[in-house]
Amino acid sequence: MGGSGWQRETDVVVIGAGLAGYCAALAAADAGTRVLLLEKQPAVGGSSVLSGGFFAFAGTDLQQAAGVEDSGARLLEDLKRAGGGQNDERLLKVYIDRQQEAYAWLKKIGMAFKPLQLSSAQSVPRTHPVDPEALISRLRELAAQAGCVDTLLNSPAERLLQDEPRGRVVGVLARIEGRPEKVRARRGVVLAAGGFSRNEQMLREFVPHQARGIRYGGAGNTGDGIRMAWALGAGFRDMAFIKGTFGFHPDAATKEGRNWTKLAVYRGAIAVNKLGRRFVDESKSYKLLGDAVLQQPDAIAYQIFDQSVMDKAADGVPPFDFQSALRRGLLWQAGTLDELARRLGIDPAQLSATINRYNGFVDNGSDEDFGRDGLSTHYGKLTRIERAPFYAYPSSSGLIATYCGLTVDAGTRVLDVFGEPIEGLFAAGELMGGFHGVAYMTGSSLGKCVVFGRIAGQNAARAV
Ligand SMILES: Cc1cc2nc3c(=O)[nH]c(=O)nc-3n(C[C@H](O)[C@H](O)[C@H](O)COP(=O)(O)OP(=O)(O)OC[C@H]3O[C@@H](n4cnc5c(N)ncnc54)[C@H](O)[C@@H]3O)c2cc1C
Structure with a gap:
């Protein structure tokens, strides 16, 4: 579709007002350009505002204060291991080089980090949690203060416009207040429309x-950004690796709300299926656990733990806030393991046998069934499940994000199926392909939104 007969003009159009979109819009504004931020939903925030707020950074002051030794090199190794070596190394390098700057920027804009956490696919505690609602509301405030960012809600972008067939992207066709409008982007267009879960x-x-x-x-995460670029010949990466997140409560399928994921396995819980049997090394990435639970009867498991794990809960840190799950009636508690088994509809003798066998592995330091050797990714000491009361969290696999999509270069320019840049088009956030590879390390998606969102905004502002 060609570009002429514009109804609106700006320098940079950013599609999607989630974390990546805001970071791009603010960076483009900082570079002195005028920005139009289009959001399809009646509210901003997308999946970012629903998230756990976990960011993966390495070598920070928070880690130093907690006595955690970490480095860019170690972070790189973990990302590659989680990604099964399928990651685009150029993108990983950008993340390693820029992640400390992203952390500093978040602090500069006033984000308060909660205590450090150990999480999935991390070989040391590297999760830096923030309150995602506070983050999005701060970004919205900064965009309003910038004076050169116009944010339009209920305004989906529908097509990318090129100056000639296979030419430069020069604008978008959007539906603004219900009417189609051609919006000219004098410098560039940033796709930050999230994934397609x-x-x-x-x-x-x-x-x-x-x-x-x-x-x-996010309700708006229907893959629009990917499809608009697909129509222009963009390449894809990692599409076949989409995985769900283990620990997702089955009620989330039918009820509204947020914070459905609990990851007691990384504090020492085991996971059993409906037959009362373990089926996996629970210290693996929760994406791999997500695949494993889909193979179990009814795609359901229970995270089973005792009071010693409950004592390691972290209030206000969603995946580890077990008390709030108990108050919501999502987490079940029982005085004995037999009582818990009956509540779950599992044969009590089988559950006892499973737990006795597991406790034996903890004592001997060797899990003969699944090779579990730590709480998460070889880190942390396992504990026996023995101190009442006992707990069970029903857990399935939640497809909360897709973490795959458009091929981009290190500067976030979208590349076509032949590896050639589509001029004027940039992409950041969840719809970017190549970064994660086979599976994602906790915190690397939000981290990626900041790192690559800012680069996309800066580069789009410079593009002519
Ligand atoms: C429950 C949950 C927990 C998570 N926890 C974590 C975590 O702790 N750490 C982590 O790293 N990752 C986490 N993730 C993943 C992470 O939140 C997302 O990958 C990330 O927030 C995506 O950010 P984004 O800016 O790319 O997209 P989003 O935040 O989803 O924003 C995209 C925006 O684009 C809008 N949009 C879509 N189509 C159009 C269109 N045509 N025109 C205009 N606007 C459009 C959408 O409505 C949306 O507002 C979690 C995800 C979920 C759902």
């Missing part, structure tokens, strides 16, 4: 094996 058709096309996973994520 809410697009059943795309999920069926790319990951039919995830059919039993619960769908979740």
Whole structure:
């Protein structure tokens, strides 16, 4: 579709007002350009505001204060291990080089980090949690203060416009206040429209094996950004690796709300299926655990733990806030293991046998069944499950994010199927492909939104 007869003009159009979109918009504004931020939903925030607020950074003052030794090199190794070596190393290098700057920027804009956490695929505690609602509201405030960022809600971008067939992207066709408008972008367009965990058709096309996973994520995350660039010949990466998140409560499939994921396994819980049997090394990435639970009867497991794990809960840090799950009635408590088993509909003798066998592995320092050797990724000491009361968290696999999509270069320019840049088009956030590879390390998606969102904004502002 060609570009002429513009109804509106700006320097940079950013599509999607989640974390990546805001970071791009603010960076473009800082570079002195005028920005139009288009958001399809009636509210901003996308999946970012629903998230756990976990950021993966390495070598920070928070880690130093907690006595955690970490480095860019170690972070790189963990990302590659989680990604099964399938990651685009150029993108990983950018993250390693820029992650400390992203952390500093978040602090500069006033974000308060909660205590450091150990999380999935991290070989040392590296999760720096923030309150995601506070983050999005601060970004909204900064965009309003910038004076050169116009944010339009209920305004989906529908197509990218090129100056000639296979030419430069010079604007977008958007539906603004219900009317189609051609918006000219004098410098560039940034796609930050998130993933497609809410697009059943795309999920069926790319990951039919995830059919039993619960769908979740921002209501607007229907893959529009990916499809608009696809129409222009953009390449894809990592599409087949989409995975759900283990620890997602099955009620999330039918009820509203947030904070459905609990990860007691990384504090010492085991996971058993409906037959009362373990089925996996629980210290693995929760994306791999997500795949494993889909193979179990009814795609359901229970995270089983005792009071000693409950004592390691972290109030206000969603995946580890077990008390709030108990208050919401999501986490079940019982005075004995037999009582817990009956509540779950599991044979009490089988559950006891499973736990006795596991406790034996803890004592001997060797898990003969699944090779578990730590709380998460070889880190942390396992503990026996023995101190009443006992707890069970029903857990399935939640397809909360897709973490795959458009091929980009290190400067976030979208590349076509032949590896050639599509001029004028940039992409950042969840719809970027290549960064994660096979599976994601906790905190690396929000971290990636800041790192690459800022680069996309800066580069779009410079593009001519
Ligand atoms: C429950 C949950 C917990 C998570 N926890 C973590 C975590 O702790 N750490 C981590 O790293 N990752 C986490 N993730 C993943 C992470 O939140 C997302 O990958 C990330 O927030 C995506 O940010 P984004 O800016 O790319 O997209 P989003 O924040 O989803 O924003 C995209 C925006 O684009 C809008 N949009 C879509 N189409 C259009 C269109 N055509 N026109 C205009 N606007 C459009 C959407 O409505 C949306 O507002 C979690 C995700 C979920 C759902």
